[in-house]
Amino acid sequence: MALDQQKLYTGLTEAFDKGIETIPVSGSAGQTESKYSKGEIAGFIADAIVDYASDAEILLLPGPLMIPAPTPVPDVANLGSVLKAQTFDIGKPLLKASIEASFTTKDPVMSLITTGVVSYIATSFTVFTGFPGNTATGTTLPVITPVLAPCTALGMAGSEQDKIIDLMAFIIHTAFKSSVFNGSAVSVFGGIGPIIAQPLL
Numbered sequence: 001m002a003l004d005q006q007k008l009y010t011g012l013t014e015a016f017d018k019g020i021e022t023i024p025v026s027g028s029a030g031q032t033e034s035k036y037s038k039g040e041i042a043g044f045i046a047d048a049i050v051d052y053a054s055d056a057e058i059l060l061l062p063g064p065l066m067i068p069a070p071t072p073v074p075d076v077a078n079l080g081s082v083l084k085a086q087t088f089d090i091g092k093p094l095l096k097a098s099i100e101a102s103f104t105t106k107d108p109v110m111s112l113i114t115t116g117v118v119s120y121i122a123t124s125f126t127v128f129t130g131f132p133g134n135t136a137t138g139t140t141l142p143v144i145t146p147v148l149a150p151c152t153a154l155g156m157a158g159s160e161q162d163k164i165i166d167l168m169a170f171i172i173h174t175a176f177k178s179s180v181f182n183g184s185a186v187s188v189f190g191g192i193g194p195i196i197a198q199p200l201l
Contacts, residue, residue, distance in 0.1 A: 001055040001084075002201045003176055009169040011048030016165060018044050042100035049117070049172065050092050050124075056085040058128050058181050058198040060136065065191030075191030082201075083128035083136050083185075091123035109149035117146045117172060121179055125200070128181070136195050138183015146175035176200055 019041040022032035036044075060083055065075040098116025105112070118141075125140035151168045179200045186192055 001057065003052065003056055003173065005169055005173040007055070008048065008052040008173055009166055011051055012045065012165045012169055013162065015041070015044035015048045016161060038103040039096075039100050042096050042103060045099050046092055046096035049095060049120070050089055052173075053120075053124070053176065054085065054088045056088065056125060056176070057201040058083050058085075058136065058195065059201070060130070060134055060185050060187075060195060061198060062196055063185075063193045065185065065187050065193040067187075067189055067191045075187045075189050075193075078134050078187040078189065078191060081130050081134055083130040083134060085125055085200075086127045086129050088124050090126075091120040094123065095120040109147075109152055111149075114146050114148055117175060118142060121176065125179070125181065126183075133188035134185060136181070136183050136185040138181055138195060140179050140181045140200065142175045142179040144175050144178035146171050 018036055019034075021035040023035045025031040025033050034041075060079060060081045063074075063079045065079055066072040067075050095116045098112050098119070101107070102110055102112035102116075107113070121140055121142050126137060128136045148168060148171055150171070151164050154164050154167055177200060181195060181198045181200065183195050184192065185195050
């Protein structure tokens, strides 16, 4: 698996579709209200982003991985192996809170969501593992900030919801794909080495 923009688009579409669902207002004929609260809708959007992000991977590079010994031995068998994100849900509450705050404050350019996505990436992509037991720990930061103001502009211009969501998915996906992991790795054979400037796949 790897990060899939279409998966993000589908998840965001489902979330926003729930956001426009209405139910009749009790005791008020002909009137409707939102079926879900701002907090619930924020949760749906956060779920979509986290579900998408759960597929993130990195490569165990550039090494070298050295197995400690009186004369260290390189572990070439595991160099370049694929590692999957394991901590992708840690920052989800922060992401949800940022999205809800954006709704509550009527944030015109969704800057709070931008901040939330960046913070989510920084807090949630610290541990990666891969078969048969390779582990990497470190930090991940996006090079490109997911500025969502163009989505607002598109909405103000009267664009259809699907086009706005498609742009939003593109912007968020671009930020994730620009994100770079730096840290260290331990292989199943005990090899230890650096992982430097590895993009999320």
